[in-house]
Amino acid sequence: MRPILILTGRDDLTTDAVVEELVKRGEHVVRYDTADFPTASRLAVSLTGDGWAGSLTSSRTLRLETVKSVWWRRPNEFCTPEEWPDHARALAVSEARCGLLGVLGSLPVRWINHPAKDSAANYKPTQLAVAARAGLNVPRSVITSDPEHARAFIGDDQVVYKGLGGGVIGPGGERRFLPVVLVSADQVDDGVSGTTHLFQERVDKAYEVRLTVIGERMFPVAIHAGSEAARLDWRADYQSLTYEVIPIPPEVKQGIRRLMNELGLFFGALDFAVTPDGRWVFFEVNPNGQWHWLTVKADVPLVDAMADALQGDNE
Incomplete structure (x- = not known):
């Protein structure tokens, strides 16, 4: 065997x-x-x-x-x-x-996934560019180390700041996720010049979606936030979340397939927001994201799907 x-x-x-x-x-x-x-x-x-x-x-x-x-x-x-x-x-x-x-x-x-593909796909600028080429809706975004560029993008609104990497290292060496925060132009100072920063428009959300891809199979789960913190970043308040299995619009499914093919990924955990008018907006794909909690919370057969794939099924 x-x-x-x-x-x-x-x-x-x-x-x-x-x-x-x-x-x-x-x-x-x-x-x-x-x-x-x-x-x-x-x-x-x-x-x-x-x-x-x-x-x-x-x-x-x-x-x-x-x-x-x-x-x-x-x-x-x-x-x-x-x-x-x-x-x-x-x-x-x-x-x-x-x-x-x-x-x-x-x-x-x-x-x-193959580790080389996994590593390459982890670059968020690459993901966003590929998603846009694939026809997915992507938030207006800038990556900048120029404070004036950042303030010009923000204008009179508030925008979202997100980390570009996989989080930060705490004082004890532990890895912590970098939460999403809202930023206005008057909060941008010369410290922005110290490294690159990702700023995106704030997307009006009806709910968010964690969509797990395993080969040709896609498992979309709506995540409904029950607190202000979770509405900005659902990772901030897991206790307030509720889950619902939902269908994928055909055009989104086509875009996801193009995205996965160009990145060379067999597996991915994708995050979307769905706006009140039903538009799906792509945020990111984690090539090695967590998914098991969805089998418990939303009764999604992800364990079976992963076992099928490792056996050679789910081409």
Whole structure:
């Protein structure tokens, strides 16, 4: 039986649910965290006419040429011995990333998603440009480090400021999400020149949508906010949210398919706002976004869909 390889950390409830479903279906699943390399696992491969063949060994041995599919979920950073000098640890991590991930990334199997595609699609400016080309409605946006440019865009209105990356690092090294905030022109000062900033028009929302794409299947769930904080950014108040499975307008579905194809993504968690007049406005696609809570809150069969995809279905 050809194994399914899942690259993720140990504490990942989403993976737990998918692994349980795959095991019920009789699949052989290997779960591997890159944090085990190089201290607690070994790679030994040789180049053949068909690519790399050999073993990745941790608690068990995996023959890489037998792998059926790979889910790039949420693996952790490579872990090197703490007693090594900093320069040696940095070199080891760099070589591990190029070597181990290079070998795994060359496997000619289904990836959900391939790490190179995942990384490239994480750039929000790229997403917005591709979404606009794909025919999706996108908010008026600027990316700027020029305070005058920012103030000219804002004018007499309030606009939305969003982080361009995946959040900020707290004082203890923990990752925190950067909340959406409203900004007026008189709040913009010379500090804007310190880095790039994304400003967008404020979209009038009837509700928002988290739309999960797995292969050809799309699962749209309306998110209704029950507080002012959640109406601006639903991540700020999960307790106030209610959920509803809704249909996708055909033109939005076509735009999403073009977006996913150009970005080279098999999986994506897309965020939209729906205006009071029914217009869908694209905000972003997270190539490795969370989705399991929707299986609980909205009874959406995402675990089954991901298991189908890893088995090779859902072309």
